[in-house]
Amino acid sequence: MVDSGSDEALFASLRDRLFTAVAGDVLDRMGHRRQFLPQAIGPLRADMKIVGRAMTVLEADVFDDVSVTGRGPLSGRPFGLMMEALDDLAPGEVYIATGSSLTYALWGELMSTRAIHLKAAGAVLDGYVRDAAAIEALGFPTFCRGIYAQDQGPRGKVVDYRTPIEIQGVRIHPGDLLFGDREGVLVIPAGAEREAVGRALEKIATENQVAAAIRQGMSAKEAFETFGVL
Structure with a gap:
């Protein structure tokens, strides 16, 4: 769970002073070179930013919302564990889901409304969202592969949450x-x-110096040799 006291300054630095490009560059130099999610996952609205702790959610495709012959523990449960996962969100957490095919929406307006009430930080979906205009009006930070109204109900279920996941x-x-x-x-x-x-904060300060030097006529080559960034 989130310790809001210890995270507050960290989240503020990311949200107010940094951007993903500089943070990604720093992680590259630290040896963490595969940390960006696929390019297709982006903000529902271009000005949205998201900062928070991952509350991981594992999805799976199904071919009926309630199976009368299935033997699995979730066979008779529409949406599987989705309600439990949503209700388990803590302040500052991000609902991040993967595992489904790209055939239905994983997030919508009512889920956003519940997440806002729980003070969650946003949602990241390896798939689509629906009710896009309503989510934008709520201002809830939502990142996804696009917009598609087809319902998850008879097509997908949450099978686990707070478990390690992978996205590409x-x-x-x-x-x-x-x-x-x-x-x-x-x-x-x-x-x-x-x-x-x-x-990353140090790199931003250095890049500001580089920008000032280039505006004053320093060449790109000299700037890189002097400051080590460009």
């Missing part, structure tokens, strides 16, 4: 730090987050 080879553990803006969604490993954010 990027591993996400419960509690990992998620940072997203219009240029992508970054998974910052929990053990590296404070060093990464500190180094």
Whole structure:
């Protein structure tokens, strides 16, 4: 769960002072070179940013909402464990879901409304959302592969949550730090987050010096040799 006291300054630095490009560059230099989610996962509205702890959710396709012949523990439960996963969101957490095919929406207006009540930080879906206009009006930070109204009900279920997941080879553990803006969604490993954010803030300060030097006529080659960034 989130310790809001210890996370408050960290989240504020990411939200107010940083962007994913510089944080991703720092993680590259730290040896974490596969931390961006696929490019297709982006903000529902371009000005949305997301910062929070991963509350991981595992989806699976089904071919009927309630099976009369299935032997699994979720056979008779529409949506599987989705309600439990949603209700388990803690303040500052991000609902991040994967595992389904791209044939239905994984998130909508009512889920956003519940997440807002729980003070969640946003949602990241390896799939589609619906009720897009309503979610935008709520201002709930939502990142997804696009918009598609087809319902999850008879097509998919949540089969587990707070379990490690992967999205195209990027591993996400419960509690990992998620940072997203219009240029992508970054998974910052929990053990590296404070060093990464500190180094990213230093890099931003250096880049500001580089920009000033270039405006005054310094060449790109000289700027890189002088400051080590470009």
